[in-house]
Amino acid sequence: xxxxxxxxxxxxxxxxxxxxxxxxxxxxxxxxxxxxxxxxxxxxxxxxxxxxxxxxxxxxxxxxxxxxxxxxxxxxxxxxxxxxxxxxxxxxxxxxxxxxxxxxxxxxxxxxxxxxxxxxxxxxxxxxxxxxxxxxxxxxxxxxxxxxxxxxxxxxxxxxxxxxxxxxxxxxxxxxxxxxxxxxxxxxxxxxxxxxxxxxxxxxxxxxxxxxxxxxxxxxxxxxxxxxxxxxxxxxxxxxxxxxxxxxxxxxxxxxxxxxxxxxxxxxxxxxxxxxxxxxxxxxxxxxxxxxxxxxxxxxxxxxxxxxxxxxxxxxxxxxxxxxxx
Amino acid sequence: xxxxxxxxxxxxxxxxxxxxxxxxxxxxxxxxxxxxxxxxxxxxxxxxxxxxxxxxxxxxxxxxxxxxxxxxxxxxxxxxxxxxxxxxxxxxxxxxxxxxxxxxxxxxxxxxxxxxxxxxxxxxxxxxxxxxxxxxxxxxxxxxxxxxxxxxxxxxxxxxxxxxxxxxxxxxxxxxxxxxxxxxxxxxxxxxxxxxxxxxxxxxxxxxxxxxxxxxxxxxxxxxxxxxxxxxxxxxxxxxxxxxxxxxxxxxxxxxxxxxx
Numbered sequence: 001x002x003x004x005x006x007x008x009x010x011x012x013x014x015x016x017x018x019x020x021x022x023x024x025x026x027x028x029x030x031x032x033x034x035x036x037x038x039x040x041x042x043x044x045x046x047x048x049x050x051x052x053x054x055x056x057x058x059x060x061x062x063x064x065x066x067x068x069x070x071x072x073x074x075x076x077x078x079x080x081x082x083x084x085x086x087x088x089x090x091x092x093x094x095x096x097x098x099x100x101x102x103x104x105x106x107x108x109x110x111x112x113x114x115x116x117x118x119x120x121x122x123x124x125x126x127x128x129x130x131x132x133x134x135x136x137x138x139x140x141x142x143x144x145x146x147x148x149x150x151x152x153x154x155x156x157x158x159x160x161x162x163x164x165x166x167x168x169x170x171x172x173x174x175x176x177x178x179x180x181x182x183x184x185x186x187x188x189x190x191x192x193x194x195x196x197x198x199x200x201x202x203x204x205x206x207x208x209x210x211x212x213x214x215x216x217x218x219x220x221x222x223x224x225x226x227x228x229x230x231x232x233x234x235x236x237x238x239x240x241x242x243x244x245x246x247x248x249x250x251x252x253x254x255x256x257x258x259x260x261x262x263x264x265x266x267x268x269x270x271x272x273x274x275x276x277x278x279x280x281x282x283x284x285x286x287x288x289x290x291x292x293x294x295x296x297x298x299x300x301x302x303x304x305x306x307x308x309x310x311x312x313x314x315x316x317x318x319x320x321x322x323x324x325x326x
Numbered sequence: 327x328x329x330x331x332x333x334x335x336x337x338x339x340x341x342x343x344x345x346x347x348x349x350x351x352x353x354x355x356x357x358x359x360x361x362x363x364x365x366x367x368x369x370x371x372x373x374x375x376x377x378x379x380x381x382x383x384x385x386x387x388x389x390x391x392x393x394x395x396x397x398x399x400x401x402x403x404x405x406x407x408x409x410x411x412x413x414x415x416x417x418x419x420x421x422x423x424x425x426x427x428x429x430x431x432x433x434x435x436x437x438x439x440x441x442x443x444x445x446x447x448x449x450x451x452x453x454x455x456x457x458x459x460x461x462x463x464x465x466x467x468x469x470x471x472x473x474x475x476x477x478x479x480x481x482x483x484x485x486x487x488x489x490x491x492x493x494x495x496x497x498x499x500x501x502x503x504x505x506x507x508x509x510x511x512x513x514x515x516x517x518x519x520x521x522x523x524x525x526x527x528x529x530x531x532x533x534x535x536x537x538x539x540x541x542x543x544x545x546x547x548x549x550x551x552x553x554x555x556x557x558x559x560x561x562x563x564x565x566x567x568x569x570x571x572x573x574x575x576x577x578x579x580x581x582x583x584x585x586x587x
Contacts, residue, residue, distance in 0.1 A: 195443060195459055196452035202440045205429035208391070212423070213502060214415035214444050223450060 023324060024271060028186070031275075035178055044174040045242065050282045051181040052239040057262040057274035058188050059231035064260075065269030066192055067224040068204030069119070072127040072256050073134030074232050076114065079251025080137055081107040081233030086153040086246035087146055096159045096167060100180075100237040107233020108226055110137070115225030119218055131253065138251045152247030156240060167241070177238055184234055189271060191227065200224055232259075261299070265306050267313025270326050276314050342367040342506055342536050343388065343419065348397035350383055357383040359560040360397070365506070370528070370537045372547040375557035376580055381540045382424065384557065385510055388538075389421040390414050401506075416444075418505035424514060428491050428498070430484030434475055437483050437494055438466045441501035466501070473497040473527060489520035493527065500531060507531070509539040513546050525550055544572060544581070556580070 038047055056078055063069050085103030088094040094102065118129040141147045148154070158167040167173045191197055203210045203217050210217050240246045249255060258281065266277025281299065288295045310317040319326040341364045348361040358380045365371045375381050386392040388399060390411040398407045401419055415421075429437050442462040443449055451458075470476055473493040478486060483494060492512065499507060512528065513521050528537065528550060541547045547554060547568070554571045556563040558580040564571050571577055 190455065191452045193456050194452045194454050195446065195449035195456055198436070198440060198443060198456055198459065199449045201432060202429050205431050206427055209423065209427040209429065210440075211391075211411050212389070212415055212421050212427070213441050213498070214412050214420075216410075216412045216448070219448075219450075223452075227452070 021325065024189070024326075027272060027326070028189075031272075032178075032182060035182075039171055039174055044170040046282075046286055048170075048174055048177045048242045049239070049286070050279050051177055052235050052242065053259070053262065053278035053282050054275040055181045055184050055238070056232055056235035056259050057266065057278045058185055059228050059235060060259050061263045061268060061270075061274040062188050062191060062231065063224055063228035064263060065273075066197065066200050066204060067221060067228075068207075069221060069225065070123075070127045070260070071118075071130040071225075071228070072253075072260065073114070073130030073132070073137075074228075074259055075251050075253060075255035076130075076134035076137040077107040077111055077229040077232040078236035078239075078255060078259070079141065079246075079248075080110055080236075082236035082240040082246040082250045083141060083147055083153065085237035086156040086240040086244075089159060089241065090153060090156045091146070093157075094159075095163055096161055096241050099159075100234065100241065103237030103240070104230050104233045107236070108230035111226045111229020111233075112222070115222050115229065119221045119225060131256070134251070134253060134256055138248070138253070141248060141251045147246075150248065152245060153240075154245055156244040156246065158241055158244060173242065177242060180234070180238055184231055185275075188231065191224075192271070196220070196223070261303055263313075265303065265313055267316035267319070267326075270313065270315045270319060272326050273313050273315035280314075340367050341365065342402060343538065344400045345388065346398050346400075348384065348387055348399065349395050350380075350387055350392060351395045357560055358387060358394075361557070361560070361562055363555060363562070365536060365538050366553065367536055368534075369552040370532050370539070370550055372551035372554045373538065373540045373557060374542070374544055374547060374554060375563070377542070378559075379557040379580075380560040381542075381557055382510065383560075385421070385508060385540050389419065389508060391421075415502070415504075418502075419508065420499050420502050420504035420506070421508040422495055422499055422510055422512065424510045428483040428486070428494050430482070432483055433480050434470055434483055434486070434494055435463070435466050435479045437498050438469045438501050439463070441498045442466055442469075444502060469497045469501050470494075472500070474523075489516055489523070492516065492520070492524060496524075496527060496531070504535065506536040506538070509537060511540055511542060513541065513543070521546065544568075548572070 060071065060074050063071055081103035084106040085099040088102045089096060089099040114130065114133045118126055121129050142149060158173060160166050161176055165172060167176065199215055199220055203215070203220055207217055236250060262277035262281050263274050265280060266275065267273025284299060285295060288298060291298065306313070312320060315326050343365040345361060345363040348358055348363070349356065350358040361384060373381050373384060383392065387394045390409060394407065398405060400406065401417055406414055406417070429440065432440065439459060439462050442465060443459060467479065470479055473496055475490060475493055475497065478490065483491065486494060512524055516524065539547065551568065553566065554568055555565045556571055556577050563580055564574045564577050
């Protein structure tokens, strides 16, 4: 009887929707294919902006949707990395890949510092601590001599990738950005579906219970905080190279709010939600720019509607409807 | 001096968990006051008492979810008074919670697997696919089967009925193969038929381990426990087998005084 049921378990285990559900890989592949041909229809700089924010929102989603930690200060990592990368590329003449790497490193170190202090608090207090630190980073960016104050760092050279490929062409840069962002998205996907990710979800669902099972939850929380900060940094640094600009907007608290909005609108705790959320918000900002200040009002209205009608976000609702995790 | 004290108060070899002078003060009142407790290895020990007697506080102190203000706790002769809760779980003393403690968004199987995953040590390997956890599936299935949940394996834990959540919680706890289990009001808020089922389950799992359970109701633990400690106002009122404890006038008084039969 035992042997029979054991084999039964095994064949069932093989068919389980765990590991990497096949439909996720299909969606990733289709998305990648679409993005490869997208520049023939859409403006590459716009697409790059969407990609950078898709990565930024996915980084936040890793922390919020899978770690259960709401950071209201993610602009600190996005922005400081953007400043570091811009400065390294402009003042020190770093190649773009090293400038971006340095930015990511700075964001990770900052994330380690802020995270170590913030994870001592829970819920709304955690959010407030991250916001407070982000405001400190903002004032530092405003006052420090090398950040350019109100002007920011402008005319950042895009340079040559690996010293070889000239990135001044938008189209060339687009494919580089696509590779960076897609690589990072796949990394996030792997983190979520790793043994580490399993523990993370358990902590999100029930922290005291995770402790009682012997997990040292603070170490996991800090680890995911640093990962999320570094990935947000990758988004910020890439954005700095794309727009050849690092500015106060990148570290301002509204940026932290915007990325939370993107994540919630798309569907927190889903794999593809943040991408959709980022695409919707960036599209609105770009194509409704003619409405001036009304963009903010529209954004607010859309958010209210989404909270009222589909609380799980666009992709969250879709997943429920299709009865498949997305 | 402390060594001499430990020597003097050293519990007998068959005592697994022992507390001496356990005290917890909150601002303004003493929730647990100078409690001595010895749990015999292999027994089912119940900690009962009327509302506000300090049972749950006592329980939280033993598992270090609260820091004692005074006193010592030893597990297998080892002082765990200052140890963090996660480390205590790793020593084989695992607790359950009063409110059912499942991971609501994970499936039943994943709930159990997260406990089995502890065997790998820490799981900081974020670069590896969770396919490495496949080897735990057969056992996770057995654990789920053990508590009668095999037809709910892929259900989301949050959608189970209350009684099934408790069963899942026990399966998760058992997956750690703890030497000792601390159950916080395992029958609280449960329908009558569920009480019988969980009682049977507790008796079954007690076969080769020690159990300390907190209960509100004396009759629930009557035929289940080997030894009962009655707490009232943070202090030990009586201790002994059910027959003795239930006839103790102080115990009857405490329960009547608190408005119970």
